[in-house]
Amino acid sequence: MPTADVLFTGGAVFTGTGRPLIDHAVAVTGDRITAVVPDAEAAAFIGERTRVVDLAGALLAPGFQDAHVHPVSAGVELLMCNLADATDAADAVARVKAYADANPDEAWIQGGGWSMDHFPGGAPTRGLLDEVVPDRPVVVMSRDHHSTWANTAAIRAAGVDATTPDPEDGRIEREPDGTPAGTFHEGASDLFAHVRPPIGADLAYAGLLRAQEELIALGITGWQDAWVGSGLGGVQDVASVYRRAVHDGTLRAHVVGAQWWERAGGLEQVDEMIRRRDEAAGLGAPHRFTLGTTKIMVDGVAENQTAAMLTPYRDAHGHDTDNSGLSFIDPELLRDIVTALDAAGFQVHFHALGDRAVREALDAIEAARSVNGATDGRHHLAHVQVVDEGEAARFAELDAVANIQALWATHEDQIDELTLPFLQDGAEARHYPFGDFVRNGARLAAGSDWPVSSADPIAAIHVAVNRVAPGIDADPLGGAHQRLDLPTAMAAYTSGTAYVNHREHDTGHVREGYLANLVVLEPNPFALPVDEIHRSAAVATWIEGELAHSRTA
Numbered sequence: 306m307p308t309a310d311v312l313f314t315g316g317a318v319f320t321g322t323g324r325p326l327i328d329h330a331v332a333v334t335g336d337r338i339t340a341v342v343p344d345a346e347a348a349a350f351i352g353e354r355t356r357v358v359d360l361a362g363a364l365l366a367p368g369f370q371d372a373h374v375h376p377v378s379a380g381v382e383l384l385m386c387n388l389a390d391a392t393d394a395a396d397a398v399a400r401v402k403a404y405a406d407a408n409p410d411e412a413w414i415q416g417g418g419w420s421m422d423h424f425p426g427g428a429p430t431r432g433l434l435d436e437v438v439p440d441r442p443v444v445v446m447s448r449d450h451h452s453t454w455a456n457t458a459a460i461r462a463a464g465v466d467a468t469t470p471d472p473e474d475g476r477i478e479r480e481p482d483g484t485p486a487g488t489f490h491e492g493a494s495d496l497f498a499h500v501r502p503p504i505g506a507d508l509a510y511a512g513l514l515r516a517q518e519e520l521i522a523l524g525i526t527g528w529q530d531a532w533v534g535s536g537l538g539g540v541q542d543v544a545s546v547y548r549r550a551v552h553d554g555t556l557r558a559h560v561v562g563a564q565w566w567e568r569a570g571g572l573e574q575v576d577e578m579i580r581r582r583d584e585a586a587g588l589g590a591p592h593r594f595t596l597g598t599t600k601i602m603v604d605g606v607a608e609n610q611t612a613a614m615l616t617p618y619r620d621a622h623g624h625d626t627d628n629s630g631l632s633f634i635d636p637e638l639l640r641d642i643v644t645a646l647d648a649a650g651f652q653v654h655f656h657a658l659g660d661r662a663v664r665e666a667l668d669a670i671e672a673a674r675s676v677n678g679a680t681d682g683r684h685h686l687a688h689v690q691v692v693d694e695g696e697a698a699r700f701a702e703l704d705a706v707a708n709i710q711a712l713w714a715t716h717e718d719q720i721d722e723l724t725l726p727f728l729q730d731g732a733e734a735r736h737y738p739f740g741d742f743v744r745n746g747a748r749l750a751a752g753s754d755w756p757v758s759s760a761d762p763i764a765a766i767h768v769a770v771n772r773v774a775p776g777i778d779a780d781p782l783g784g785a786h787q788r789l790d791l792p793t794a795m796a797a798y799t800s801g802t803a804y805v806n807h808r809e810h811d812t813g814h815v816r817e818g819y820l821a822n823l824v825v826l827e828p829n830p831f832a833l834p835v836d837e838i839h840r841s842a843a844v845a846t847w848i849e850g851e852l853a854h855s856r857t858a
Contacts, residue, residue, distance in 0.1 A: 308352025310334050310850060311821070314344060316360025317829055321367050321800035321814035323792055325831055331365060333821040336849035340817055358845075364829035366795065367813050368526030368822035368846065369762040370802035372708045373654070373687045373752030375532055376520065377543050378417075378450070380512030381504055382756055383519075386416025386445060389756060394423045394433070401445065402437035413502050414438055415539060417446030418756060419454060421608050422718040428478045429454045431487030444497050449757045451606045453494040460485050463497045472496075474568065474633050476611070490609045491631070504539040509546045514555060521854045523761050524824030524843030527559040529752070529806055531600055531654060531687065534565025544581060547594050556593050557848050561806045563600035563654045566642070568633045575645050582651075597807070598652040601642070602633050604662035607690060608723040612659035615693060616729045623726075629661070636665045643669035643684075644676050651682070652807075654708070658688040660735065663696050670703045679704065685750060685805050691728070692738050700747035706805050707742045708750045709797060711769035712758050714739065714787070716779035733783060739769060740787040749789075750805040751797035762798045763830065767839040769794040775839045791831060791838070821850040 309332035317325035318341065330347035332340040340350060351357060382389070386404040391397035397419045405414050421427030434443045434456035442459035446452070460466075467483035475492030477485050489496060504512075520528065533543045540546070543562070550556035562585070564578050578599060585596040605611025610618045613630040620626050634642070643653050647670075655666040666686050674680075685706035690713070700707055713720070714737035725733055742749060751769075753760040768774050769789045772781030781788060789797075803813025811820050823846070830841040846854040 307334060307339075309339060309350040309355050311356045311358060312347060312350050313358045313360055313365050313823075314347050316363045316365055317831060318815055319364055319366040319795055319831070320816065322796050325364060331815060333850045336820055338815060338817055338819050338821050341815060360825060362829060362832070363825050363827040363844065364831060365815065366824050366826060367799040367803075367815055368824050368848070369524045369798045370806060370813065371520070371525050371528040371752045371755070371760065371762070372685070372750040372802040372805050373531045373710065374520075374528045374755050374760065375450070376516035376528065376530060376755070377509055377513050377540055377546050378532070379756035379760075380514070380516030380519075381508060381540060382417045383515055384508065384512055386414055387418050388416060388445060389418030389448060391419060391423065394429065397423060398433050398437055401434060401443060405438045405441065405443075412441065413459070414441060414443040415445065415501065417450070418448050419445060420448050420719065421452070421723055427452075427608055427723045428486065428488040431455060431457050431460060431485070434487070442501070444501055446494070449606055449608075451491055451611070452609060453489045453497065455487055455489065455497065459497060459501075460487075462500045465496050469496070474631060476609070491605050491611050501539060503541045506545070509540045509543075510549055513546050513550055517556070517558060520760055521557065521846050521848070522843065524826070524846050525558070525760065525762065526822040526824070526846065526848050527802075527806065527808065527812060529561040529563060529598065529654065529802070531563050531752075531754070532565050533562035533596065533600075534567070544585070544596065548585070548588060551588050551590050551594050557853060559592055559808065559812065560594050561598055562594065562596045563598040564596055566599055566601045568602060571638075572642060572645055575649055578651065579649055597650070598654050599646050600654045600656070601639070602656045603639070603666050604633060604657065604659050605631050606658055607728070608719055610727060612690065613661040613665070614659040614691065614728070615661045615664070618727045619729070620727070630659050632662065632665060636668065639665055640669045640672035644673040647673040647680055647682050647684070648677050653682065653684045655684070655686045656688060657686045658690045660691045660693045660696070663689055663692050667696060667699045667703060667705060670705050674703065683805055683807065687752065690737060691732060691735050692741070693735065694741070697738055697741040697747070698745040700742060701745055706748045706750050706801075707739075708752060708805065709737070709739055709769070710752060710754050710758070710765070711737075711739070711794065712753065712765040713737065714772055715768050715774040715782050716777060717774060720782070736783045738783065738787055739789050743789065743793060748801060748804065749793070749797040750801040751794070752802070763826070763841050763843070764839060766791070766794045766798060766830070769797070770835050770838060791835065821847055823847040
């Protein structure tokens with residue numbers, strides 16, 4: 306029997322599904338797992354050069370995979386005016402001032418990360434920025450990337466004023482006389498695209514590498530990039546950033562890129578997406594980077610009332626409005642688009658947040674199946690914040706995957722102050738219905754939407770299991786019946802996302818013959834009370850049999 310290069314012993318092993326194995330060892334030779342055996346058989350794999358890793362009671366698991374993340378823009382924001390750690394409105398403004406003072410030669414101040422719940426109505430004003438940066442344009446994206454905060458100099462540079470109409474896919478917050486107030490939602494953010502400086506290729510590349518460091522440190526060894534196109538955070542060509550990393554040998558994780566569907570365009574985009582998919586395949590590194598997925602934004606977000614709902618939003622007095630959110634693509638056209646993409650062998654990754662958007666996405670998948678028959682598309686709906694009760698069962702029927710961002714499934718200021726008060730009675734009960742998905746046989750994948758929220762899988766898994774974030778004194782959002790058990794939540798972040806990424810044949814499981822993409826979690830989350838899962842953390846990450854990150858290194 307050949308000896309192993311690395312042998313993990315002394316801890317539990319989560320294999321990708323079910324409860325962890327106890328008293329088992331995992332042998333790694335080269336880049337592959339070569340054995341999962343009882344501890345009593347482990348000695349046979351130890352040779353003179355075997356590195357024996359004593360887990361000391363920690364948990365060994367498949368490397369996490371993030372099913373919905375934006376690493377390039379996240380990394381760029383870490384290198385620019387980063388407001389993600391601001392504690393309130395005053396702190397956000399102070400951070401803009403500090404960045405501007407430290408970078409006097411930057412013609413435009415750009416960045417992102419501000420939180421809507423720090424500002425009245427979720428809409429910061431231009432005046433706050435004018436007080437600290439009156440002489441240069443400032444444009445900073447919200448944490449969720451669905452809104453832009455701009456100062457007067459930026460608004461003037463863009464040629465936007467009281468006469469500028471709201472775009473069809475967005476909204477401008479306005480002062481009483483119609484003058485832009487400083488916040489631009491959804492497509493209105495694009496009003497700055499023709500004047501704001503693009504993010505340079507070197508900065509975008511540095512952003513990807515910085516993001517990769519952050520993700521690997523959290524135990525993440527693969528992901529699906531949910532926006533591979535142009536425009537996100539000012540990055541002009543995300544695919545070229547990945548191609549450069551593949552060429553340079555700096556991309557360590559395996560990445561599925563979701564090509565961005567321009568919602569103003571039509572079916573002519575399919576041929577171009579096929580060309581880009583083939584170009585990525587020509588890199589000769591299919592285990593590193595592929596472009597076989599298309600990302601479609603069906604709607605917006607609930608906190609700025611652009612999520613597509615089946616019922617009207619309410620105003621601050623509890624009265625129905627004439628707004629039920631935005632469907633960015635006509636539902637009939639959406640069905641045609643998804644049918645064409647499915648026929649061309651693409652997976653479709655939907656942003657579908659409101660209950661109407663979920664229905665429209667599922668209707669599109671159903672239409673594609675009626676024309677093309679069942680395919681191996683593994684189409685998935687991300688966010689699924691509000692889901693009508695009748696729609697939960699359709700996921701399994703249509704082989705659609707629920708791509709959950711579990712960290713959001715808790716009471717907190719943004720949902721309690723900017724969302725629930727403006728929805729119809731009973732809407733909370735339909736929020737993030739993870740339990741319903743499982744009971745109806747749906748597959749789950751899990752992601753973070755970083756930099757919208759933390760990329761830490763353990764933080765998200767804690768909320769998935771508890772439906773309450775640490776430190777929050779509240780009932781479980783949507784009810785205790787929507788909780789997931791720990792094995793199911795862990796599976797969503799490992800084998801579930803591996804399935805979505807068409808990588809379940811060699812990743813997502815601790816299994817003989819699979820790539821040795823592994824994470825060590827300490828303390829073992831399965832050994833903790835469920836309300837203490839958040840105390841667990843990634844202490845070591847292995848990629849293809851090599852130590853990629855260690856907390857003690």
